[in-house]
Amino acid sequence: MKTLTWDSEAPRAELARLKRLKPFCYGMTNFVAANLSANVLLAVGAGPAIGAAMDWPQVFARHASAVWINGAALMSAVTPEQLRTAARAAHEAGVPWVLDPVAVGAGAAEYDAVIKSLLEFRPTAIRGNASELVALAGGEGGAQGVDTTLSSDKALAFLQKVAADLGTIAAVSGPVDYITDGREVLAVPGGDARLTQVTGAGCSLGALISGMLAGAENRLSAVAAAHAVYARAAERAAGARGTGSFAIRFLDELSLIDPAE
Amino acid sequence: MKTLTWDSEAPRAELARLKRLKPFCYGMTNFVAANLSANVLLAVGAGPAIGAAMDWPQVFARHASAVWINGAALMSAVTPEQLRTAARAAHEAGVPWVLDPVAVGAGAAEYDAVIKSLLEFRPTAIRGNASELVALAGGEGGAQGVDTTLSSDKALAFLQKVAADLGTIAAVSGPVDYITDGREVLAVPGGDARLTQVTGAGCSLGALISGMLAGAENRLSAVAAAHAVYARAAERAAGARGTGSFAIRFLDELSLIDPAE
Amino acid sequence: MKTLTWDSEAPRAELARLKRLKPFCYGMTNFVAANLSANVLLAVGAGPAIGAAMDWPQVFARHASAVWINGAALMSAVTPEQLRTAARAAHEAGVPWVLDPVAVGAGAAEYDAVIKSLLEFRPTAIRGNASELVALAGGEGGAQGVDTTLSSDKALAFLQKVAADLGTIAAVSGPVDYITDGREVLAVPGGDARLTQVTGAGCSLGALISGMLAGAENRLSAVAAAHAVYARAAERAAGARGTGSFAIRFLDELSLIDPAE
Numbered sequence: 001m002k003t004l005t006w007d008s009e010a011p012r013a014e015l016a017r018l019k020r021l022k023p024f025c026y027g028m029t030n031f032v033a034a035n036l037s038a039n040v041l042l043a044v045g046a047g048p049a050i051g052a053a054m055d056w057p058q059v060f061a062r063h064a065s066a067v068w069i070n071g072a073a074l075m076s077a078v079t080p081e082q083l084r085t086a087a088r089a090a091h092e093a094g095v096p097w098v099l100d101p102v103a104v105g106a107g108a109a110e111y112d113a114v115i116k117s118l119l120e121f122r123p124t125a126i127r128g129n130a131s132e133l134v135a136l137a138g139g140e141g142g143a144q145g146v147d148t149t150l151s152s153d154k155a156l157a158f159l160q161k162v163a164a165d166l167g168t169i170a171a172v173s174g175p176v177d178y179i180t181d182g183r184e185v186l187a188v189p190g191g192d193a194r195l196t197q198v199t200g201a202g203c204s205l206g207a208l209i210s211g212m213l214a215g216a217e218n219r220l221s222a223v224a225a226a227h228a229v230y231a232r233a234a235e236r237a238a239g240a241r242g243t244g245s246f247a248i249r250f251l252d253e254l255s256l257i258d259p260a261e
Numbered sequence: 262m263k264t265l266t267w268d269s270e271a272p273r274a275e276l277a278r279l280k281r282l283k284p285f286c287y288g289m290t291n292f293v294a295a296n297l298s299a300n301v302l303l304a305v306g307a308g309p310a311i312g313a314a315m316d317w318p319q320v321f322a323r324h325a326s327a328v329w330i331n332g333a334a335l336m337s338a339v340t341p342e343q344l345r346t347a348a349r350a351a352h353e354a355g356v357p358w359v360l361d362p363v364a365v366g367a368g369a370a371e372y373d374a375v376i377k378s379l380l381e382f383r384p385t386a387i388r389g390n391a392s393e394l395v396a397l398a399g400g401e402g403g404a405q406g407v408d409t410t411l412s413s414d415k416a417l418a419f420l421q422k423v424a425a426d427l428g429t430i431a432a433v434s435g436p437v438d439y440i441t442d443g444r445e446v447l448a449v450p451g452g453d454a455r456l457t458q459v460t461g462a463g464c465s466l467g468a469l470i471s472g473m474l475a476g477a478e479n480r481l482s483a484v485a486a487a488h489a490v491y492a493r494a495a496e497r498a499a500g501a502r503g504t505g506s507f508a509i510r511f512l513d514e515l516s517l518i519d520p521a522e
Numbered sequence: 523m524k525t526l527t528w529d530s531e532a533p534r535a536e537l538a539r540l541k542r543l544k545p546f547c548y549g550m551t552n553f554v555a556a557n558l559s560a561n562v563l564l565a566v567g568a569g570p571a572i573g574a575a576m577d578w579p580q581v582f583a584r585h586a587s588a589v590w591i592n593g594a595a596l597m598s599a600v601t602p603e604q605l606r607t608a609a610r611a612a613h614e615a616g617v618p619w620v621l622d623p624v625a626v627g628a629g630a631a632e633y634d635a636v637i638k639s640l641l642e643f644r645p646t647a648i649r650g651n652a653s654e655l656v657a658l659a660g661g662e663g664g665a666q667g668v669d670t671t672l673s674s675d676k677a678l679a680f681l682q683k684v685a686a687d688l689g690t691i692a693a694v695s696g697p698v699d700y701i702t703d704g705r706e707v708l709a710v711p712g713g714d715a716r717l718t719q720v721t722g723a724g725c726s727l728g729a730l731i732s733g734m735l736a737g738a739e740n741r742l743s744a745v746a747a748a749h750a751v752y753a754r755a756a757e758r759a760a761g762a763r764g765t766g767s768f769a770i771r772f773l774d775e776l777s778l779i780d781p782a783e
Contacts, residue, residue: 505771
């Protein structure tokens, strides 16, 4: 296992590419996290579009530089078929796409079935908390609503197997984040626990991962870079007084973090 | 009538319980207020989930520690039947639930009928401005869109009757907030008028009330505690420069308010 | 062409009227921008209601002082028919209404067709970036997702023709904003490029334009005033550290900008 932070070389190179490409990222996400997700991408220089108005899914998913699909988009007038259309369009066009299986394993069987059906379209990466990733792969997660009750450490061995079986990158958030393609495991420590008190912060990481995947040669490194950038921005926001200004300061730091520094 | 503020003992005990229980609160709400509502609950230590993706309403409403239902969820891909499903599930499972009848009485008869039909499932508490609560109970409110044109004082006598008739707690926001179960009336003064210039602040109070009701022995006291916490956090944010930073500072103060202080 | 800023007399008179009237503004907009749009209107003293719950479109659009319709509302459980109902209701009741054709011309033909069909109801003003306005009128815009790839200067001649043909006011955002009714052109310079890094800032300008149109005698002047207020508030927020606090500071300045200063 390799440990990676913003002080490593790789994340800086990945972010520099994002800032150079200014990728158009198309997201299908939920209305709680949509605003922050867009602002996270704008802060680092990407161009987001969100939503499933009419024929946006089939058109935008195909033409985007990257796509992220957050399962809870199903609460935002998005139909299961539209989710599948976007995932299929991205897959067939060779556009990298990120699956965020929010709340999978929390007991809503119909919802879970739709999310699991998206695996058919081979997500480039799957990100979530440990409970969600384990549940997505058929394990026992023990989620409660959208929060996790399983530590990321315990899930690691299982995740390696999942990533290998599905041919994807599994990225799990926790006190230490783990990113694996089934063979290599990258550990990203750091961050700030107050990120868990900002609604949509996890969902917005899914958006940032999509931005990092646009044009990436080493996708494992690109996903880990999103985690490393997130962690460092959160650390730099640590002086914020409460959870409200922490979220704002976190966005500030994302917009200021400089690959050349 | 008893006057209650954060300097009273009860609200501190109620908030201490919330922080101990970290209740999972499930909300069906509108997309304007959803982000702030989740952040308000996270700020005080509760765990929110919002939205009606597929079978979430029937599953999450039953398993939550508390539920809040904001009528304007009907603008967020939520069907009347889903609202009713969640309300029924909460009622049948004995989960306390809060009804926020946003904009009832403003002239949209079909919308009003759906909201009124939820009274069948016996909300634990109903919160809103005076116009909405009066209109919900069949009086003449005179609402204009989502804003109130009726003072909370004038509505008080009517509200006591409503609370008694419906067997619920009526909680009305205004320069002074009133909370009544039909017999006792608690008055919560204070707060800051700029809260009315922060969109979703009222809706988010509905979310906080649900969090306070989780595990509460004295529900009238629990609802009033949410109002008292809100008022004090708003007062502590009074130094903010404009309405934007007021909202952020308000969240900060919510996250810092300490039952032991 | 006349140049207009907050230092001109007209925008102050227009904002003073808005603050006196406190217009009820009804919006159909998308869930990414809804929160900021409402907060922008609240900051200057208007009263917003957003969303298409049940019969809100036909009732609220008719009784509002002004209406704004953002095409991307189609991603928020709003049907094409509801958009058309609101536009028709506003048009028939003589309520001024603003069309924001977000992402028109970006390749989603079904979406574009719905937005273009709204022109039948004669929007009082159409606001967007240059690509969107040109595409709406049948020209070649070259949009990419929701962002523009066409400068506002190049679009100007075309926009004058569009405004004249449609009998509307065309308002385009860019380094310099242009507002024209087909004969007169008003140029509003200034602002801050970081506004383009705040999601929903453009959509929220559509909301503010609707507020300015309520009760306006000179509609061209009213639309330009919204742009001038926006530009000055952005300039006053220029000291903000990053994009997160810029958005908050921008709202602060909007709430503090004083017609009498």
